[in-house]
Amino acid sequence: MDSQSQTTSLQRLQNVEKRVVRVLELAGGVMDELANPMGPRKEIINNHCREFMQLIKDIQVTLRDEIKSACEYRPFEKCDYSTRILNEICCKKLEYVLSQLDAMKQTIDECNDTC
Amino acid sequence: ISVDKLPVKRLDAIEETGAERFPPDVGYDEKRESLIRRIDFAWAVWQWQNMVENLQFAHQELSVIIDLINTVEANDAVTVAGMTRPKALPNEVLSDLSVSAATKLQCYRHLGIYFKQSAKSLEQQIAKEARFYGALIRLQQNWKVKRQRGNEGFTIDLFDNSLYDSARPSSLSTIRIDHDSAGMLAINLPPNSCRSFRFGFLGEAKESVNDDECVREKHSLLREVHQAIFYEQVFDIVNREAFKQSLGVNVTGIRENYLQLGIGLGISIFLSLIPSNQPNPLTYEIYLQQVFHEYLYGRAKNKGSGLLGHFCLSLAHRIFSNKVRVELENAVCGVPYLHLVSHPTWHSRTSSWTVFLKVPQSILHAEKSHFRTNVVVNDDCIHVEGEGTPNVVGLFEGRSEDMSSMNKYDCDLADLPVIILQQVASQVIRWLHEEALMVGIKANRDFLSLSFELDQGETVSLVAHVDPEDMRGCISWWLVMEDGAERKLSIDKKFLGHLSLDVLYSTLMDLVSLCG
Numbered sequence: 214m215d216s217q218s219q220t221t222s223l224q225r226l227q228n229v230e231k232r233v234v235r236v237l238e239l240a241g242g243v244m245d246e247l248a249n250p251m252g253p254r255k256e257i258i259n260n261h262c263r264e265f266m267q268l269i270k271d272i273q274v275t276l277r278d279e280i281k282s283a284c285e286y287r288p289f290e291k292c293d294y295s296t297r298i299l300n301e302i303c304c305k306k307l308e309y310v311l312s313q314l315d316a317m318k319q320t321i322d323e324c325n326d327t328c
Numbered sequence: 329i330s331v332d333k334l335p336v337k338r339l340d341a342i343e344e345t346g347a348e349r350f351p352p353d354v355g356y357d358e359k360r361e362s363l364i365r366r367i368d369f370a371w372a373v374w375q376w377q378n379m380v381e382n383l384q385f386a387h388q389e390l391s392v393i394i395d396l397i398n399t400v401e402a403n404d405a406v407t408v409a410g411m412t413r414p415k416a417l418p419n420e421v422l423s424d425l426s427v428s429a430a431t432k433l434q435c436y437r438h439l440g441i442y443f444k445q446s447a448k449s450l451e452q453q454i455a456k457e458a459r460f461y462g463a464l465i466r467l468q469q470n471w472k473v474k475r476q477r478g479n480e481g482f483t484i485d486l487f488d489n490s491l492y493d494s495a496r497p498s499s500l501s502t503i504r505i506d507h508d509s510a511g512m513l514a515i516n517l518p519p520n521s522c523r524s525f526r527f528g529f530l531g532e533a534k535e536s537v538n539d540d541e542c543v544r545e546k547h548s549l550l551r552e553v554h555q556a557i558f559y560e561q562v563f564d565i566v567n568r569e570a571f572k573q574s575l576g577v578n579v580t581g582i583r584e585n586y587l588q589l590g591i592g593l594g595i596s597i598f599l600s601l602i603p604s605n606q607p608n609p610l611t612y613e614i615y616l617q618q619v620f621h622e623y624l625y626g627r628a629k630n631k632g633s634g635l636l637g638h639f640c641l642s643l644a645h646r647i648f649s650n651k652v653r654v655e656l657e658n659a660v661c662g663v664p665y666l667h668l669v670s671h672p673t674w675h676s677r678t679s680s681w682t683v684f685l686k687v688p689q690s691i692l693h694a695e696k697s698h699f700r701t702n703v704v705v706n707d708d709c710i711h712v713e714g715e716g717t718p719n720v721v722g723l724f725e726g727r728s729e730d731m732s733s734m735n736k737y738d739c740d741l742a743d744l745p746v747i748i749l750q751q752v753a754s755q756v757i758r759w760l761h762e763e764a765l766m767v768g769i770k771a772n773r774d775f776l777s778l779s780f781e782l783d784q785g786e787t788v789s790l791v792a793h794v795d796p797e798d799m800r801g802c803i804s805w806w807l808v809m810e811d812g813a814e815r816k817l818s819i820d821k822k823f824l825g826h827l828s829l830d831v832l833y834s835t836l837m838d839l840v841s842l843c844g
Binding site for chain 1: 558
């Protein structure tokens with residue numbers, strides 16, 4: 214199973230979904246094997262079922278962890294909308310200063326050209 | 329199958345009269361049919377027949393039994409005691425088993441197909457939702473994403489709870505998150521909802537744009553809406569403030585999303601919610617936003633009522649101080665030994681400059697190498713302080729002592745260039761005076777002139793003349809000779825020109841040698 218430090222919560226949950234798909238595929242495989250007119254091959258059924266059970270266990274563990282950590286999350290604790298607007302204003306200031314500096318540089322270049 | 333004989337017409341019969349009777353002609357289909365009839369299907373028909381007969385017998389037996397049961401049930405006196413099932417024959421048991429086994433295998437097969445199809449469609453759905461939720465979670469890092477109860481949709485809330493009470497929530501504050509045709513996250517704004525936008529509205533997602541660009545585009549869009557809400561609030565407050573008694577402001581025009589104000593000094597400004605392509609002047613727009621941001625988010629609660637007045641006064645000051653700066657620059661450009669320095673005041677209604685006069689280092693000592701003239705503008709009042717110029721009052725009273733005090737006074741914009749140049753010229757005179765004293769020559773100093781007495785009672789003076797309009801130089805010099813006895817009759821003036829300080833100094837030394 215992926216270690217918690219390397220993946221985000223969303224990635225872990227998406228892995229759970231992939232495992233569910235795999236579990237369905239295994240169930241289908243077992244059914245196909247049982248439908249074999251020659252009779253089911255035991256090793257294949259065993260392997261499928263073992264993998265199935267392992268995946269179910271992984272899914273359970275992951276979901277339990279994620280639900281626990283989701284409960285700890287309190288939304289909108291620090292709303293940064295006010296500072297966001299301030300940042301937008303600062304961006305505008307920077308753009309303006311840059312345009313002034315560009316104009317200064319252009320003036321200097323023109324002076325150097327004429328010299 | 330019988331082999332056909334030669335296709336010769338065979339006689340059917342001959343009559344006594346000798347007439348021949350042939351069999352009638354057989355068509356192609358009829359021929360085929362007769363051939364098919366000749367094939368012996370007896371073995372198959374017999375087997376099929378066997379099963380059909382068995383079923384018919386079974387059917388007959390069942391009918392008898394059902395009739396019997398119905399008759400018995402109709403007759404109240406008699407009831408069925410019991411029915412035993414005949415013991416199944418081995419081949420019947422085997423047939424039953426094989427039928428149920430086959431049915432079970434079929435069920436397994438169907439189940440297998442069902443599971444595999446479910447897995448496939450679930451995989452596709454997961455992939456689609458992964459794009460959507462991946463994008464949503466990236467947006468959630470910066471914006472308040474809320475889930476709607478009931479229809480399981482998502483919205484983004486742009487309303488800020490920490491806003492000062494007087495700000496009203498905008499209709500734009502709640503943004504619905506939709507899916508586009510590919511299942512990816514989309515934000516669709518109703519047309520004409522954001523009046524400060526210029527770009528078009530998002531429709532279907534472009535196939536060539538990758539998810540990363542898509543999320544960035546959404547960020548951009550949310551930033552624009554967020555700002556638009558802020559602009560609305562600022563405009564709203566400005567409108568309300570403008571109609572209160574604000575210092576320095578009066579409303580001269582109103583239109584939809586447009587407000588026109590007079591801020592004194594004949595200056596008019598407008599504030600409109602529909603941006604033009606050239607925000608001009610941009611700095612004032614930015615300052616207005618900053619000032620009202622503090623108001624909106626509660627930090628400037630006490631200043632709230634005079635905020636618009638303060639802003640307009642700051643604006644007026646900036647415009648005025650630009651004019652002052654232009655005058656100072658022109659004056660300083662006209663005199664090579666002057667240097668203009670501007671000082672940051674960190675106050676929106678105060679500006680400050682210093683005009684530096686740099687004099688050459690004295691050979692004997694270097695007590696002072698420059699003189700300063702300070703110019704400070706508060707709102708639209710200009711205040712000038714000149715260093716090292718003689719006190720004007722002291723001159724009138726005949727005091728000869730040199731008081732190196734700061735000369736302070738206020739002036740108009742129109743008088744400013746002359747005032748500054750006069751201050752500078754006076755400082756040059758003072759410097760020359762000190763240099764003359766350095767070599768032991770006594771000289772008389774006036775505001776703009778330095779006089780030396782010659783042997784015959786004649787006076788020779790260096791006189792400064794200032795003219796801000798003079799293209800060749802703003803400060804020029806005259807040499808004036810006066811006859812001591814009859815001043816008015818013999819005054820000789822010679823124009824020296826726009827001298828540099830070095831030339832002035834050597835001129836002074838020449839005069840000194842005359843005296844000595």
